[in-house]
Amino acid sequence: MMGYTDFCFRRLLRLISPKLVLWTEMVNAYELVYKAREGDLESVRRMLRLSDPSAEPPTVLQLGGSTPEILAEAVQLALPFGYSEINLNCGCPGSDAQKGTITEPCGAAMMKDASVVRECTTAMAKAAASSNVPVSIKCRIGTHNTVKDMQRDGDVYETLLDFVDSVASAGHVKRFHVHARSAVLADLGVEGNREVPPLRHDFVLRLRNDRPELELTLNGGIKSLAEAQSHLDHGLDVMVGRWAIDDP
Numbered sequence: 085m086m087g088y089t090d091f092c093f094r095r096l097l098r099l100i101s102p103k104l105v106l107w108t109e110m111v112n113a114y115e116l117v118y119k120a121r122e123g124d125l126e127s128v129r130r131m132l133r134l135s136d137p138s139a140e141p142p143t144v145l146q147l148g149g150s151t152p153e154i155l156a157e158a159v160q161l162a163l164p165f166g167y168s169e170i171n172l173n174c175g176c177p178g179s180d181a182q183k184g185t186i187t188e189p190c191g192a193a194m195m196k197d198a199s200v201v202r203e204c205t206t207a208m209a210k211a212a213a214s215s216n217v218p219v220s221i222k223c224r225i226g227t228h229n230t231v232k233d234m235q236r237d238g239d240v241y242e243t244l245l246d247f248v249d250s251v252a253s254a255g256h257v258k259r260f261h262v263h264a265r266s267a268v269l270a271d272l273g274v275e276g277n278r279e280v281p282p283l284r285h286d287f288v289l290r291l292r293n294d295r296p297e298l299e300l301t302l303n304g305g306i307k308s309l310a311e312a313q314s315h316l317d318h319g320l321d322v323m324v325g326r327w328a329i330d331d332p
């Protein structure tokens with residue numbers, strides 16, 4: 085989580101629990117790669133370091149970007165640092181990734197074209213092929229351009245299913261971490277996008293039944309151990325964001 089899950093906060097969480105899967109903040113793949121190409125390896129180290137490589141894993145590195153070659157290069161830079169999984173952010177609304185002086189969409193906007201996500205994850209998985217490090221996706225259940233569109237069209241389960249099927253069809257991604265609400269891309273800010281679109285945990289549960297071969301994580305609005313346990317009982321992994329920050 086941007087602004088929170090830096091290596092210091094992750095160290096605190098790791099002291100609390102040796103088993104939690106921790107996540108980095110989103111690392112901008114373009115920035116990482118351009119720093120490396122400039123020979124600024126100290127910045128690369130600062131962006132990717134684990135506080136204690138022997139104690140910190142399992143930790144997921146999340147990358148933001150939408151150009152396959154850049155993401156592949158970012159994966160290669162990251163592999164020596166010891167991450168347990170490398171994730172592509174397809175869930176943050178309104179995120180742009182800097183590619184030199186050019187800005188490209190990343191995050192939830194990428195859900196509009198699953199073929200781009202498939203190309204990106206294929207390139208990432210090929211770059212990680214020499215390791216056992218899996219590549220995963222974090223996504224929403226779908227996207228709308230405006231709040232009005234969301235109110236008119238509602239959320240459609242098949243949008244999530246089609247996206248997941250399309251990305252998984254290349255055979256490189258088995259794990260999807262789903263923030264179970266849609267993202268509104270044009271007229272709802274980042275904060276609003278974490279509150280306003282309705283939570284649809286049922287979509288992820290349905291996906292669990294329809295695609296038993298996939299590894300699925302449910303995220304969004306989980307605030308108690310009892311609730312987390314009930315999702316675990318249904319074969320879903322659970323990701324908590326704000327609850328963990330508010331009450332580590």
Ligand SMILES: Cc1cc2nc3c(=O)[nH]c(=O)nc-3n(C[C@H](O)[C@H](O)[C@H](O)COP(=O)(O)O)c2cc1C
Nearest residue numbers: 085086109110175222263303304305306324325326
């Ligand atoms: C301050 C803040 C920063 C976040 N940064 C990221 C991020 O870098 N990458 C990401 O995938 N999601 C990010 N998120 C979204 C969370 O990972 C999570 O999907 C969302 O908050 C819903 O889960 P929750 O209800 O458990 O908080 C962020 C959320 C917050 C509140």
